[in-house]
Amino acid sequence: MKTGGRIEGGEQGVSGLGHLLLTAALFMLMTLSPLVAQKHLPLFKQFVYEGNDRVYNDFPLESDEFYNPILQGVYPDAAITRKGNDYFLVSSSFAFFPGIPIFHSNDLVNWKQIGHVLDRKSQLKVFDTGISAGIYAPAIKYNEHNDTFYLITTQFAGGIGNMVVKTKDPFQGWSDPKSLDFEGIDPSLFFDEDGKAYVVHNDAPNPGEELYEGHRVIKIWDYDLEKDQVVAGSDKIIVNGGVDLSQKPIWIEMPHIYKRYGRYYLMCAEGGTGGWHSEVIFVSDNPRGPYVPAPNNPILTQRYLHPDRPNKVDWAGHADLVEGPDGRFWGVFLAVRPNDKDRVNTGRETFILPVDWSGEWPVFENGLVPFSPKLKMPEGVENKAGKDGFFPNGNFSFVEDFKADTLDYRWIGMRGPREDFIKRTKQGMQIQPFEVNLKAVAPTSTLFHRQQHQTFTATSLLEYQPKTEKDLAGMVCYQSEHFHYIFGVTKVGKENFLVLERTEGGESSTLAAVKVDVKKPLHLQIDADGDDYRFNYSYDGETFENLGGTVSGDILSTNVAGGFIGNFIGLYATRGSDVKVTE
Template sequence: MHYHNPVISGFHPDPSVCRVGEDYYLVTSSFEYFPGVPLFHSKDLVHWEQIGHVLTREGQLDLSRAGSSGGIYAPTIRYRNGLFYMTTTNVSGGGNFYVCADDPRGEWSDPIFVDQPGIDPDLFFDEDGSVYYTTSHDAKGQGAYQSRIDIRTGKRLSGVSLLWQGTGGQYPEAPHLYRIGDWYYLMLSEGGTEYGHMVTVARSARPDGPFVACPHNPILTHRSRLKPIHATGHADLVQGPDGSWWAVFLGIRPAGYPARHHLGRETFLAPVTWTEEGWPVIGDDGTIGETMPAGNLPLRPKTEGTTTEGFDRAALAPCWNFLRSPDPRNWSLTAKPGCLTLFGSEATLNDTGVAAFVGRRQQHFSFRASARLTFAPERDGEEAGLVVYMNERFHYEIAVARQAGARKLLFRRRLGTLWKVEHEMPWPADSIVLSVHADTNAYRFGFAENEDRAPVRFGQGECSMLATEVAGGFTGVFIAMYATGSGTRSVTPAYFDWLGYETETRP
């Protein structure tokens, strides 16, 4: 039996995993998107269902000052004595903190902040009851820094000391500490979360060191490899019920030459074996493939295909996100039953403010997305539509807008400091079906009078122009519904009856 990588496709970086009985729980970074820290559940480590988010309340997550690729950085999830713990960093407000819950599908606690600098925090519960808090990138230098904390209050019970600086790669980060047998293992990611990414490991007889590096580091890397997967790193270990060991980690799947990736950093899985000397080996001597042997994993069937959100439930499904802390004035599921209603805010897609924006991650190179929009703008500047969005400086949109007293359909491209309305035409009707069809190379935008008609092509944009190598940052592309008043609040609501996302190939 084999499984396919990535196991969670699209923008789901910095994975961390824990097992409780036969259940696995996994979290990933979320940066400037709300709710924060996507939460997944699996029975086999391969097929994951998003069951919600960890940070769902503004009291837990303030993104009001988060710029693009700000906000929530790498989380760690752990389980101890009936409680789940998730620790992370809000680089845009508050620093390092953790929350807890007895039921991961329910509400998590308010944040408990830890007075320790750095990012990528890790929680380690030792057998004697001590709790160690480890971060990376201390202001004094680079490496893994550690203190002991009171898990009830978050207060430090010791000073912050340097554990290990890694093997010399830049940006040693994402520390995870484990006790396996007689050894404490400290795992780091080095080289930066780009094409030089790698995972290294050291061990000690004590949780606070000194740590000795593995003689065959790095234990995972695809640097300088001719592989379809690159930037492998930021790994976390988990042991299955049968005693087997596995690693989850991030990677990217670039396309073209020079290589560029636009889906973001994704979550991958590989088996872990151990040398006679007791050192971990991830995958095939530190490399992995798109197809991997499943070993004894109890693989379960996976469903793919069309997903249509009709907005007829009391809450948005877990796949949907807001851009930064949501303004309740900007959206509603009850203003018009069976629709998502967006009320355009002052912010446009070119701003770092709180836009009226509800989107989902692009998770496949090839897909079709379409949405029915009902919108009759009354004021100049009012606009609503579909956007393919990387950040405020790189995006494509097809929209209905009012300009100079006339209602128009337009297609716009924003690429850095360059922007252009590529196509526009009068649009007198109050409703329209907007669509985007993607393959590895291009997004093709279209429109139709209703869902029974084939879309009319209205513009296209290159996928590579929204790639991290061009647009920068740590995120991936979103497909989103949006509305704006272009500097003032819109008086006209935009009603989205549904949005469909149809995949054409495996991820």
């Protein structure tokens, strides 16, 4: 404490030259101490992801074709809008941070990620929520009457609920959220030609009117554009149960309204987001109904097909429509590509199909037959996937040395910003470990990349010297806080070990451990082929040794772990490790 020009130092003060020397010493201590500590921070010098799915080798592209899905890995619940020649596409992000990845295209084939809609703590409050909570089913709409983009979604966190954000320019960021005064999920806005606005969403039936488990309704509200709020008392049920209530349809949800031929078309998902998923359509002469279902529903599904079909795609639904640059309509939607054990490790992905709307009803072209892995491009479009910043698809490699000024948008954190725990250096990326581990329902010091193929390798180069048995750093395969693999370096006594741990239903078991020389950089590798995962290590990056044999990817699948995501590959560090190693 400074007092009267002197620094109090015990019983006797220090002044003059002593004061200067002490100040210099304190400055040097404060300056040097972080450098001493930093050698114990894990340094990731490189990450290489390589996909090698057989389907892409068996179906090479012709010059006028592109691959479907357009976004591989966990990009579920796609929604799309258009302003002029600009298309913007978004997907759900649950508890990941930043939230709601947003992509831009001029042709519906080539997509660039331009950021995330929710990239600030003031917008996204998922710090204490489970992995499959947080942000559900965003819907993006452009309102030409006020030249504004709106994104409406449900945030199961922070007491927010249904919310809306908006912007004049999606390239420049979005507003803080405004909570909306209604219950339910999956809201979507509709802007009519007369300037009026409406919200439609999924909700429970009126109290006492629920007929069976999964019975839901679609509601509509008038929306006040000046107040950005639904009009109190304007809510009305416009669909009860689904297409045919007598058949007990489940989970009518994610409604969108479109106006065509002077009429109002209401498109919804029906059947739940698993094997009975589908897309159905209704029509009305008034946005507030009554709505009549199409005679040919569903207009999109894979539920009637043979379960053992080759190159299987399943669970199709949750769609949104847009008019393409070629004048015809296209629909984006979610679907899954199960692995050899029919497990969903790549999660719900974003697919696209042309839509024939030359007649009264829109019809997804080939939407009721087994999907092809590739499509014909709109006339005049060149496939630029993986070039000039456009998102890759098919088989591709992703190489990261962490030396760029900005971090690639594909890297995301869990429940909190990446910037809270990472630091890019000239040598690579350092992670400042948090005290919590992967089991915590809290922000973790983990940088995640989606699994985008059934057959892949992911390799990282790690320099790390743990100080205590609570310290651990390495790679993870993460489906949730309750289901994951940890493959990392930790300390036991005076020795250092590389350990493989499996966590299923929150219960952990150590599968294997081996002593390692932490004075040497260590190459860590995850090698997956369908449901078979192998965790390998190397000192030279060429000759790899396996640890723990071949293990099952079952706990990384939606089928076993539940929830709404797939596997994420993480670069992980913690000061709160509970991994058990026996010498």
